[in-house]
Amino acid sequence: xxxxxxxxxxxxxxxxxxxxxxxxxxxxxxxxxxxxxxxxxxxxxxxxxxxxxxxxxxxxxxxxxxxxxxxxxxxxxxxxxxxxxxxxxxxxxxxxxxxxxxxxxxxxxxxxxxxxxxxxxxxxxxxxxxxxxxxxxxxxxxxxxxxxxxxxxxxxxxxxxxxxxxxxxxxxxxxxxxxxxxxxxxxxxxxxxxxxxxxxxxxxxxxxxxxxxxxxxxxxxxxxxxxxxxxxxxxxxxxxxxxxxxxxxxxxxxxxxxxxxxxxxxxxxxxxxxxxxxxxxxxxxxxxxxxxxxx
Numbered sequence: 032x033x034x035x036x037x038x039x040x041x042x043x044x045x046x047x048x049x050x051x052x053x054x055x056x057x058x059x060x061x062x063x064x065x066x067x068x069x070x071x072x073x074x075x076x077x078x079x080x081x082x083x084x085x086x087x088x089x090x091x092x093x094x095x096x097x098x099x100x101x102x103x104x105x106x107x108x109x110x111x112x113x114x115x116x117x118x119x120x121x122x123x124x125x126x127x128x129x130x131x132x133x134x135x136x137x138x139x140x141x142x143x144x145x146x147x148x149x150x151x152x153x154x155x156x157x158x159x160x161x162x163x164x165x166x167x168x169x170x171x172x173x174x175x176x177x178x179x180x181x182x183x184x185x186x187x188x189x190x191x192x193x194x195x196x197x198x199x200x201x202x203x204x205x206x207x208x209x210x211x212x213x214x215x216x217x218x219x220x221x222x223x224x225x226x227x228x229x230x231x232x233x234x235x236x237x238x239x240x241x242x243x244x245x246x247x248x249x250x251x252x253x254x255x256x257x258x259x260x261x262x263x264x265x266x267x268x269x270x271x272x273x274x275x276x277x278x279x280x281x282x283x284x285x286x287x288x289x290x291x292x293x294x295x296x297x298x299x300x301x302x303x304x305x306x307x308x309x310x311x312x313x314x315x316x317x318x319x320x321x322x323x324x325x326x
Contacts, residue, residue: 039227040310042294049154052132055185057326063261064261064263065259065260065261066257066260066261066262066263066266066267066313067110067111067260067266067272068110068111068112068202068257068259068260069108069109069110069257069258069272069275069276069279070109070257070259070276071106071108071118071255071256071258071276071279071282072106072107072108072109072253072256073105073106073118073254073280073283074105074106074107074125075212075256081255087104087146087223088102088103088104089155090142090315091117091119091146091156092145093103093156094143094146094155094157095143095155095156095157095158097141097143097158098119098141098143098158099119099121099139100160101121101123101124101276102119102121103119103120103121103123104117104120105118105119105120105122106280107117107145108142108163108276110262110272114145114174115144115145116142116143116144116276117142117143117144117145117146118140118141118142118280119137119140119141119142119143120139120140120141121137121139123138124136125284127188129287129290129291130287133294133295134165134166134307134308135224136166136291136310137163137164137289137310137312138163138164138284139161139162139163139164140156140161140162140163140277140280140281141159141160141161142154142158142159142161142273142276142277143155143157143158143159144156144157144159150163150238154260157188158188159188159273160185160186160187160188160273160274160276160277161185161186161277162182162183162185162186162277162278162280162281163183163184164181164284165182165184165293165313165316166291166307166313167307167309167313167314167316167317168182168184168195168313168316169182169292169294170295170296170307172197172198173292173299174296174299174300175243175301176198176199176200177200178200179199179289179290179292179293179296180198180200180292181285181288181289181292182196182197182198183195183196183197184196184201184280184316185209185268186276187273187274187276188248190203190270191206192221194209194210194212194214194274195209195210196274196278196280196281197209197302198208198209201226201227203229204225204226204227204228204240205226205227205230205235206224206225206227207224207225207235207278208222208223208224209222209223209274209278210223210227211223211268211270211271211274214270218309218322221239221275223237223239223271224237224238224240225238225247225278226238228323233244233247233249233256233282233285234247234248234249235247235278237275239262239265242262242266242310243261244260244261244262245258245259245260245261245262245275246258246259246261247278247282249279249282254274254276255280256279256280256281256283258275258276258279260272260275269321275305278294295307
């Protein structure tokens, strides 16, 4: 009799534990608090007040060398409803080459604070962060995970290191990861995981370990990416928010980048070699920092 009672108790406990754990890992609470909202809007038309042609670009160039002479102002980033940053990149070098001559294509996106409209140069125009697509590193990652896997490098102001945003392997959907490196004494090394949700578009849940801290939602009709941050400490972390906004901007280009990598990876899959010639801009990413510091 005692044995029978023990078996019944064991079954009940197992069933209750499974039902409780399943929604906690994948489903956020309905009353989840949003501590910060970011909207990344890449324009599809030329009819926007923030874009004032060549003169506006010259003012940004006067503020920083990181605003290239070939850059076009092609979007804006809003933080909590306020327009804070512009998005700039060399549109011609990317769109003209990605289909016909992918080996010559180069994608380099950069964020800058919006310039105030005053006589002269005005306030603003400061570099916030940038992201660059690397074909060479993408081919290395693709060979490792056995499917087209783009790799992007993030550059931050006053930070000597480059952060790699890498597409990895996942049985269903997509998965991206990148590190948050320690900034101050006592900070810990941390990895960020972006898990693509099943369905149309580029939508991602952002995790620290198994804890969901943010969501990236690409709006197909409005042509923008909406980001919500649910972790209070993460919402106050400037570097995390900037990288997450750059990741949102990447969503507009991920499909094209995957197509480029697939073209080269097909020939590389069996032989391990490729005809792609590594340009100097990407060769620099392989430099040995220890060798560079030697005297």
